[in-house]
Amino acid sequence: ETGVTQSPTHLIKTRGQQVTLRCSSQSGHNTVSWYQQALGQGPQFIFQYYREEENGRGNFPPRFSGLQFPNYSSELNVNALELDDSALYLCASSTPTHRTDTQYFGPGTRLTVL
Amino acid sequence: AQSVAQPEDQVNVAEGNPLTVKCTYSVSGNPYLFWYVQYPNRGLQFLLKYITGDNLVKGSYGFEAEFNKSQTSFHLKKPSALVSDSALYFCAVRDTGGGNKLTFGTGTQLKVEL
Numbered sequence: 001e002t003g004v005t006q007s008p009t010h011l012i013k014t015r016g017q018q019v020t021l022r023c024s025s026q027s028g029h030n031t032v033s034w035y036q037q038a039l040g041q042g043p044q045f046i047f048q049y050y051r052e053e054e055n056g057r058g059n060f061p062p063r064f065s066g067l068q069f070p071n072y073s074s075e076l077n078v079n080a081l082e083l084d085d086s087a088l089y090l091c092a093s094s095t096p097t098h099r100t101d102t103q104y105f106g107p108g109t110r111l112t113v114l
Numbered sequence: 115a116q117s118v119a120q121p122e123d124q125v126n127v128a129e130g131n132p133l134t135v136k137c138t139y140s141v142s143g144n145p146y147l148f149w150y151v152q153y154p155n156r157g158l159q160f161l162l163k164y165i166t167g168d169n170l171v172k173g174s175y176g177f178e179a180e181f182n183k184s185q186t187s188f189h190l191k192k193p194s195a196l197v198s199d200s201a202l203y204f205c206a207v208r209d210t211g212g213g214n215k216l217t218f219g220t221g222t223q224l225k226v227e228l
Binding site for chain 2: 006031033035043044045048056092094101103105106108110
């Protein structure tokens with residue numbers, strides 16, 4: 001098991017609501033990346049945070065936003081939820097001391113939008 | 115933009131037989147390639163990565179992968195499959211344009227039968 005933790009494990013929301021997902025990075029890691037994994041698909045990159053700043057973003061609308069805190073933990077916020085937002089949300093932590101570092105994933109948060 | 119293809123949705127193999135899970139990639143520049151495994155209702159677990167050097171990379175749980183530049187492939191292999199290897203396997207390529215984004219394939223379901 002990695003030292004990456006995520007909360008909550010499962011979440012059910014309705015369309016139009018807002019949700020906040022949380023991630024604690026592995027000890028010593030200063031970078032957190034968020035991915036969305038729809039059913040039957042590979043994970044899709046949402047964005048990455050490095051030292052509390054967004055450091056790259058995938059093809060997701062602005063209603064997907066995030067934060068990183070001084071202890072390197074992170075939040076993913078999704079506003080105006082849509083049915084297609086139902087997915088497993090994964091966070092991964094790493095330390096990009098060079099371009100070849102490894103991302104270690106948490107167990108994910110399963111979000112269901114009704 | 116980089117991409118990864120996993121041509122087989124499912125691979126079936128008998129326990130004790132060798133297994134291969136295929137992956138081909140497309141990148142500009144040097145490829146940084148990864149394999150992850152996902153068990154039901156779990157996050158992704160890192161297996162191995164290729165950065166440079168020896169084309170045969172050894173990883174966790176007896177898995178290895180062979181990098182072939184001319185065929186742009188990075189196939190995952192194991193000499194003797196176990197029932198417990200049954201899981202969903204993802205190949206991924208690291209962004210070469212800066213940042214730490216991973217682009218994943220669609221995954222291959224491995225089923226090892228007695």
